[in-house]
Amino acid sequence: MAEYNFREVEKKWQKVWADQHIYRADNQSGKPKFYALDMFPYPSGAGLHVGHPLGYIASDIVSRYKRLKGFNVLHPIGFDSFGLPAEQYAIQTGQHPAITTEQNIARYKEQLKNIGFSFDWEREVQTHTPVYYRWTQWIFMQLFNSWYNKETDKAEPVESLVALFEAQGNETVQAECDDDTPLFSAGEWNSWSPEEQLKVLLHYRLTFPSEAVVNWCTALGTVLANDEVKDGVSERGGHPVERKKMKQWMMRITAYADRLLKNLQDLDWSEPMKDMQTNWIGKSFGCELQFKVDKSDRVLTAFTTRPDTIYGVTFMVIAPEHEWIDELTTPGQEPVVKEYVNAAVNRSERERQMDVKSVTGVFTGSYAINPFNQEPIPIWVADYVLAGYGTGVVMAVPSSDDRDYRFAKHFELPVRLVIDGTQDMEDPTEKKHGIMINSGILDGMDSKKAVQKAIEHAEKEGFGKAKVNFKMRDAVFSRQRYWGEPVPAYFKDDLPYLIEEKELPLELPAIDQYRPTETGEPPLGRAKDWTYKGYPIELTTMPGWAASSWYFLRYMDPGNDQAFAQKEVVDYWGQVDLYLGGTEHATGHLLYSRFWNMFLFDRGWIGHEEPFKKLINQGMIQGRSNFVYRVVMQDSAGEDNKTVKTPEVFLSKGIVDRIEKSNLTRAEKEIIEKLVNERLGEFNAKNGTDWTIKSIDSAKISPMHVDVSLVNNDVLDTEAFKNWRPELNEAIIIPEADQTYLCGYEIEKMSKSKYNVVNPDDIIDRYGADTLRLYEMFLGPLEQFKPWNTNGIDGVFKFLRKLWHLFHSNEGEFIVTDDAPSPQELKILHKTIKKAQEDIENYSFNTSVSEFMICVNELSALKCHKRGILQDLVVIISPYAPHIAEELWHKLGNTDSITQTTFPEFNASFLVESEHEYPVSVNGKMRAKMSFPLDMPKDDIEKQVLASEAIQKWLDGKSPKKVIVVPKKIVNVVV
């Protein structure tokens, strides 16, 4: 029987597509555009596993579909090729990271090309190449040269800020700037030296060097961004992270906090994803209140969202890092405060997070004055107050905040109730809102109104003002690494200057070793002559997110050496219409990209504010690990007698289960023990040992990962298993009664060490790329997390074979006829067209594959080999299985690529039924099925239903109360 030769067919068409540039996207077109983007991969040394292509397959299906629907489609791919693993490999081997990176990219490309994606490879970008990072550096320079004008609500060139300073100083300028920016007049500004002016401007630039507390990871030798730290350890590698003050380049992303938040509303992203970003930005409304410190000139400013509870303030708490601590501490309290502050500061971030429950703190000895009632309130220090949020000062209201409450209880500080109804409550913090009591001017007001009233009062009296706070911090932009973009800046007298634009790219210098220098400087400190005009160049490099924050723009115009992309071209392609990638980038890449895109928009280089119109998060494909069950042999000499050769005995899963549940019958037990001992006897004879198993149910059994490629449907290939590793050559395998050895399984992350990695190349080799594509989609909803299980793949493989046989006889002859399709065949086809179209537009690819299977099954049953049906069928299947579709398309006599045809319109008239089969139910239970013409009036249907014998039986002599007829759905008789 002549079978479909997928190997030959797939290779053939992949070559033709590449040779003829079938998927080249044009920057000018009369067609509407569609931009389908995947999150580009980091090319790791392990290569692709079957989980990686999931999103690419989905976006490829959409891309191919959109082409058939007449769109000019941009569907690019590239590589995020700066990164830590290549650098660590370089540190170990001394090999330049570019070499490893490029090898990995070559491997990735080969794997990707095998799957038959319709990528426009001519637009490929690699972020580690100077032609690319030249523009990453260029964007950095523009950020340095910009400030954020709150009045116009956008970024502007620094020149406009300088003009304002020259005219009016900075008191009236509405700009995003550091909190410690000094105030000055126009006269002062104009009297300053250029250096003094530059120093001031650093407070305003969108990127700037700053002495900042950062997440320092000693093991990795670099700082990490907040989103790269999880639970106090590094996201990559899980190394401990500590807080450390270092000179760092920062990005003033906080300037965009409000817009990043506001724009989320209009994005077609999933709600959970928007929630995550909203949460991360963490906007809260409230006010700052000033508390005079008793017997001092100092004024503590506290941020609160609940100024209405001001009369409930019974103490203040400041962060251990607060700069006035020494000043506020009275001599008597000095020893305990010093001790506490030292302990708190030395505790790592991790330790602090580990016990959020325990209450610690000390009294400073000083008092602050509540500005509303002039009451003195004690000032404490506690590490539950974060230096980085708000002002690092909290006005504690133990009656409405549970942390304050726990603190007050622990240190026996007073609790004053300010909300009516909390008097009888065990924990007053459970009632957050109500009528104010014990609250002076706020008494009797609703708490929500009182918030406004309190702010108004504070503003009028001059000791407070309304204030919005964000959780989001400015982003640290420096990494103490080699394998990243050099920062195009140098230092002269401690002031940063940019190198000239014409000097870009500032290429990575060669160095002899890739580790930090002996003096603790970043690896670039090893470079010879790393200077510009004789001044030292910045030694840190950019973080991973720099390159990925704008790559989607570079795809539009990848060869441009005059600009990162030509404005007209960017305006043509505009927003990414569909962006596919994992949820893990919610607070990293997706936020930074929006930030940079917005900045480029503000400055007029691109015409759209938000980069990604629609976002879909594909779920991760997990690994399905298989286990074998090894009997731990014990002899009289002890468990680990290394001098004697130990047999490897493996029990099948079914036996292990029954042993664990003590379900083995005596007879079974004896059979198994006899079998094991027989085999052990053979082993003993050969090796001169004397192993035996006395009692199978007291044997110690340990599960062991076994390579999933040795297992099929959880049945172990025992011969392959014995050849897997030398020590298994003589393995004793105890199977089930039917002689198969069953393995156990567990769902885990795919990883080499668990032997559960499935390589797409192996699947393609055995089943072909089309099968892989179909099967990945068939596996379940795109957005769901799901384990890979090769078991079901036969089904889709059979489907392709059946499709092939609609066109070919068993002998391999092409048997398509020109007979006119029957109404029944047309109905099958058009039903499938409709479903396929709806499914792609709703991104539910799994049900589409099922629909194709049903369609092919039905046509096979009808022995339909008609061109009029099959021609359209291959077109609608082509986005999923492009190779076989292209082959069949050409066999049908077409000479162009199937990509160049159009998606068939479904004809609704083929789908209309003249009769409909109504399920008829009595009291909501289905009792019969009856067919009626579609246009039959409800009354007539009702009469016929009631007259029918089947229903009379159910009515049982009673008369119906009512009869409900829902057109095309159901007839319900209520008794």
Add this chain to the structure above:
RNA sequence: GCGGAUGUGGCGAAAUUGGUAGACGCACUAGACUUAGGAUCUAGCGGAGCGAUCCAUGGGGGUUCGAGUCCCUCCAUCCGCACCA
């Protein structure tokens, strides 16, 4: 603790959005063919029962002629955030 999601056969999953629950596929069972195979075809396949029929969508309650779908409540699993004042 806060926020979000999910829960349907042995397994992956469908369900026209309130209308015949389990489509399609895997696995399994029986049969056919056979050059004996990891091929193909036919039939069966949630549970109970010979059957008519009854019971089943995490548990309990509610709305409705009718609930996997809507409401309330509890439980379980997964994912984010986590002292954010």
